Amino acid sequence: MMQLELKVNDRNAIVKEIRRKGNLVTLSVDNKIYEVDIDKVSGEEYSILSEGKSHNVEVIPTDDPKVYRVNTIFFAFDVSVNDAEARYMQKRKKKDADGTTDTIKSPMPGKVVKVLVQKGEHVEKGQTVVVLSAMKMESEYKAGCDGVVSKVAVKEGDTVDGNQLLVIIGKDAKKK
Amino acid sequence: MGKIDNPVRIKKILVANRGEIAVRIMRSCREMGIETVAVYSDADRSSLHVRYANEAYHIGPSASSESYLRMEKILEVALKSGADAIHPGYGFLSENSMFARKCTEAGIKFIGPSAESIEAMGDKISARKRMIAAGVPVVPGTTEKIVDEEEAIRIIRGIGLPVMIKASAGGGGKGMRLVKKEEDIKPSIRSAKSEAKTAFGDDALYIEKYIESPHHIEFQVLADRYGDAVHLFERECSVQRRHQKVIEETPSPIMTPEVREKMGACAVAATKAANYEGAGTIEFIVDDQLNFYFLEMNTRLQVEHPITERVVGVDLVREQIRVAEGFPLPFKQKDLKMNGHSMECRIYAEDTDNNFMPNPGKITHITEPMGLGVRCDGYIHEGYTIPIYYDPMISKLIIWGRTREEVIERMRRALFEYKISGVKTSIKYLLKIMETPDFRNGTYNTHFIEKNEEFLSNKINCDKHCEDIALIAAFIEHSSRLQKAKEVIPHERGHGLKGWLHRGRRAGMMRL
Numbered sequence: 069m070m071q072l073e074l075k076v077n078d079r080n081a082i083v084k085e086i087r088r089k090g091n092l093v094t095l096s097v098d099n100k101i102y103e104v105d106i107d108k109v110s111g112e113e114y115s116i117l118s119e120g121k122s123h124n125v126e127v128i129p130t131d132d133p134k135v136y137r138v139n140t141i142f143f144a145f146d147v148s149v150n151d152a153e154a155r156y157m158q159k160r161k162k163k164d165a166d167g168t169t170d171t172i173k174s175p176m177p178g179k180v181v182k183v184l185v186q187k188g189e190h191v192e193k194g195q196t197v198v199v200l201s202a203m204k205m206e207s208e209y210k211a212g213c214d215g216v217v218s219k220v221a222v223k224e225g226d227t228v229d230g231n232q233l234l235v236i237i238g239k240d241a242k243k244k
Numbered sequence: 245m246g247k248i249d250n251p252v253r254i255k256k257i258l259v260a261n262r263g264e265i266a267v268r269i270m271r272s273c274r275e276m277g278i279e280t281v282a283v284y285s286d287a288d289r290s291s292l293h294v295r296y297a298n299e300a301y302h303i304g305p306s307a308s309s310e311s312y313l314r315m316e317k318i319l320e321v322a323l324k325s326g327a328d329a330i331h332p333g334y335g336f337l338s339e340n341s342m343f344a345r346k347c348t349e350a351g352i353k354f355i356g357p358s359a360e361s362i363e364a365m366g367d368k369i370s371a372r373k374r375m376i377a378a379g380v381p382v383v384p385g386t387t388e389k390i391v392d393e394e395e396a397i398r399i400i401r402g403i404g405l406p407v408m409i410k411a412s413a414g415g416g417g418k419g420m421r422l423v424k425k426e427e428d429i430k431p432s433i434r435s436a437k438s439e440a441k442t443a444f445g446d447d448a449l450y451i452e453k454y455i456e457s458p459h460h461i462e463f464q465v466l467a468d469r470y471g472d473a474v475h476l477f478e479r480e481c482s483v484q485r486r487h488q489k490v491i492e493e494t495p496s497p498i499m500t501p502e503v504r505e506k507m508g509a510c511a512v513a514a515t516k517a518a519n520y521e522g523a524g525t526i527e528f529i530v531d532d533q534l535n536f537y538f539l540e541m542n543t544r545l546q547v548e549h550p551i552t553e554r555v556v557g558v559d560l561v562r563e564q565i566r567v568a569e570g571f572p573l574p575f576k577q578k579d580l581k582m583n584g585h586s587m588e589c590r591i592y593a594e595d596t597d598n599n600f601m602p603n604p605g606k607i608t609h610i611t612e613p614m615g616l617g618v619r620c621d622g623y624i625h626e627g628y629t630i631p632i633y634y635d636p637m638i639s640k641l642i643i644w645g646r647t648r649e650e651v652i653e654r655m656r657r658a659l660f661e662y663k664i665s666g667v668k669t670s671i672k673y674l675l676k677i678m679e680t681p682d683f684r685n686g687t688y689n690t691h692f693i694e695k696n697e698e699f700l701s702n703k704i705n706c707d708k709h710c711e712d713i714a715l716i717a718a719f720i721e722h723s724s725r726l727q728k729a730k731e732v733i734p735h736e737r738g739h740g741l742k743g744w745l746h747r748g749r750r751a752g753m754m755r756l
Binding site for chain 2: 104
């Protein structure tokens with residue numbers, strides 16, 4: 069039987085499929101049993117009937133094959149599959165988490181209006197490194213830590229996609 | 245009324261705009277048997293207005309300064325395509341007097357007022373003077389710099405409290421004082437003066453009536469070239485975020501028939517004072533006691549014009565075109581009535597949970613609401629990529645009902661039906677507004693969003709159950725992907741490939 073560990077917000081949940089007959093699926097989420105009628109109505113949209121209630125849920129794949137964006141009418145969740153491989157990748161990616169490096173990506177498509185730093189330049193936490201413009205609104209992207217710019221991946225005038233790398237800030241070698 | 249010219253029928257209109265308003269204008273043209281010419285930038289080749297029009301011409305790169313704002317290029321297309329008139333829509337060149345003038349010089353009718361009217365109403369000081377002359381109330385205040393303290397006190401007493409004292413050279417809140425009480429007048433003048441002196445090296449002041457809990461209420465007007473003008477009642481536009489309108493409705497929940505009549509008469513007087521022609525909007529600032537003051541005139545069609553159309557039963561674009569053709573207005577003030585209630589929600593591509601960051605991108609799925617009393621003015625469709633270059637407004641949802649209560653319930657229903665996937669939109673935020681008591685009760689002003697920020701920021705807790713449903717959906721999606729990845733393999737079995745190779749291929753194929 070299929071079982072997955074899924075992470076949503078700060079919660080790690082075990083989801084287990086118990087029975088499946090066509091659209092009718094019995095599963096457990098942690099220890100709670102759900103009997104649901106689940107139907108994929110379009111590419112990314114599910115209709116879930118649970119305890120007599122009708123839920124419309126969008127499941128949108130992301131660049132990471134183990135992470136899904138799940139939208140209900142009022143809420144948006146990032147749900148990630150927590151398997152051995154994901155945990156391993158997570159460990160390798162942990163670099164940024166200790167706050168000594170920062171990878172700045174664009175959260176949305178837009179146009180690069182200004183690049184305010186150069187490779188090798190020292191930056192301080194909170195310093196604006198890139199200004200993006202989308203739909204007549206400009207937003208500033210700031211360094212998440214003190215450090216040295218190790219990569220500038222865009223130049224002024226570039227058009228960027230959502231989640232595209234802008235700047236990497238690495239450890240300051242001179243500082244201990 | 246003077247002599248009526250022979251109307252000249254317009255046969256072909258170039259719409260110098262994009263997005264929903266370009267499509268909206270072309271709809272009326274199609275009903276009137278007028279051919280349409282679209283213009284488009286690089287980013288808009290696949291946009292709906294290009295496909296809706298009879299003709300379409302490329303006018304330049306994506307940035308609007310290199311396409312939709314290029315007057316010469318647009319005029320060149322108009323002449324080439326043989327258009328008799330240009331409809332500017334809203335935004336872009338719609339309030340550009342130079343463009344209106346160039347159109348006239350090129351022998352093409354600009355659908356809107358004359359360049360002189362645009363100029364007269366575009367300049368705040370000249371507009372204010374014109375309104376005072378026409379007997380339209382303006383926000384009481386000084387227009388000259390005041391340096392003398394005694395004079396300032398005399399002026400404040402004349403205007404009446406509360407007042408706002410501003411540094412004449414000011415900006416950024418420096419030297420600004422709100423005075424509500426008599427005893428604060430002198431100290432406020434002194435501190436404002438000294439602050440202004442330090443900040444700007446100039447202690448001259450400007451005094452203006454302070455409007456507490458202001459409402460933004462505007463009147464739709466229509467005028468023909470023979471000096472006749474009517475108003476098509478008000479629109480309440482107080483639900484605003486950072487001076488951007490979010491929801492508009494008509495009638496205004498605070499309006500009384502007496503005040504409506506007075507404001508309407510002022511709107512008509514203002515229109516006549518501007519020698520106006522076509523559709524326009526007179527904006528007023530209104531306080532809780534329904535004192536109203538002229539703010540400005542928008543010399544174009546407004547984004548929110550459909551709610552007026554719905555309640556008054558007039559196609560405003562059609563009337564704009566008829567007036568441009570030289571017809572006199574087809575109705576008198578007494579012929580115009582309000583029927584029921586209408587409301588518009590502007591749908592923006594933005595992330596309301598993340599500081600309203602614009603969210604352009606590709607639409608993967610869209611279901612527009614339908615049913616009784618629902619009008620949807622949009623332009624996006626499945627597979628369309630919303631460009632990064634233009635306004636984040638992607639659609640307008642316009643609801644009609646017999647009463648305000650009915651409209652709010654119908655709006656909630658329609659917002660629930662409206663499904664857009666691929667980009668984030670303001671739909672759920674609008675739903676929250678429909679649930680906000682101040683909005684439901686009609687007791688709101690321009691501070692509404694600020695005041696209800698906490699309620700609107702949607703911090704209702706998602707309980708474990710709704711999290712579980714999300715987990716179940718993700719589980720089903722991921723497990724069916726894993727299943728599919730497995731199914732790809734079997735037919736390769738028996739080809740002597742080793743297990744590890746299968747695994748390697750599978751991983752490569754599915755990246756799982």
